[in-house]
Amino acid sequence: MADKILEAVKLSKAYRVDARRITVLDNISLTVKKGDFLVIEGKSGSGKSTLLSLLSGLDKPDSGRVILHGTDITGLGEDQLAPFRNRTIGYVFQSFHLIPSLTALENIMFPAELNRDPDALSKAAELLRRVDLHQRDDNFPHQLSGGEKQRVALCRALVNSPQIVFADEPTGNLDSTNGEIILQLLLKLRSELRTTLVMATHSREISSMADRIVQLVDGRIVS
Template sequence: MASTILQFNQVSKNYNLGNTIIPILKNINFEINAGDTVSIVGPSGSGKTTLLGLCAGLDQSSEGTIILNGIKLNGLHEDQLAQVRNEHVGFVFQNFQLLPTLTALENVMVPMELRGMRNMKDKAITLLDRVGLSTRADHYPSQLSGGEQQRVSLARAFANSPKILFADEPTGNLDAETSRIVEEMLFELNRESGTTLVVVTHDMELAAKTQRIIPIKGGTIA
């Protein structure tokens, strides 16, 4: 029987604008099982990026309960949330978010250094090789193309062996052919590692490659 790795119970998110409360998400309920691939889809302004932030412990809900890999996120302070992310979560962002002063190899090693892992350099080189960039290990982000930067970020995302990986519009800044390559690498690395994958995207072709789609519209699950 599959175990639940992410659970939302009656989750809402509001923002305060002066004396006005702006509802962003309303009464969200879902469960994701370990090892599943899931996409969250919806138009701009639908709340899907806010939902991803809640999933990953980057933001706190206004109401309801969020449980990630058995850990209740509600009420944790920022240091505790950072520890949860470091130990359980991987990220791939649309704009890559590589550290510009570090080489590709050093960028991949960052999550491992935060966890105090051993044999970091060997593992980082292996991951760069898996995304076809072992010969670019000493290059800085400014010396890499957008597609190469995203492949480095893929290697970095799997560096700390996350239980769940969140990808926010992972091909949003890439051309069609580069997107196809990055998508194939993302799903292949995910299969090999047995990681749970949650993709936020407006690209229905990408969403169709996941086992399940959660559609968001107007702050609710449509």
């Protein structure tokens, strides 16, 4: 498949808790095509967050490989991986993960500045405008509501125009109105910027909008 952007080959991951080994992911293989919206479904504890962190290079599998945008990231050390991630992916967490000491605008600029982008400021300001928060640019995260924080986090994930965006239950900590706003923004920005989107969710409503659904049960793909 020439237009694939992400490939996972036989990923396995176990955690050791005291003397017990808990297998969380068992031989997972999947591919994602450029521009696709892939949803990872499964009940709590089924391994969705673990899979997203392996696919995005935030964590390493015990075995298997991840090829992201043409690079096998499995063998990369953190020195190489961190800048690669910063250029290639955006990540939206359920609990926002904004830096508390930076304003909304500075949070969004941060990945662009790491990338030495001279247009960090103008790009961040434009994204804030697109999510209707341009008047809150100098507010700190604690001055923003959950939905507003997630809009800022979305801008931060997009500021480097990533090839692929990973989102781990991005609406999970929001009420239904704010959840809907975030989802619509993600889908709108995705179609405008033509990014690939990989999202973990338990929401059937979100899944119904996906191009493809991967269902995890006990660390295996069942469909």
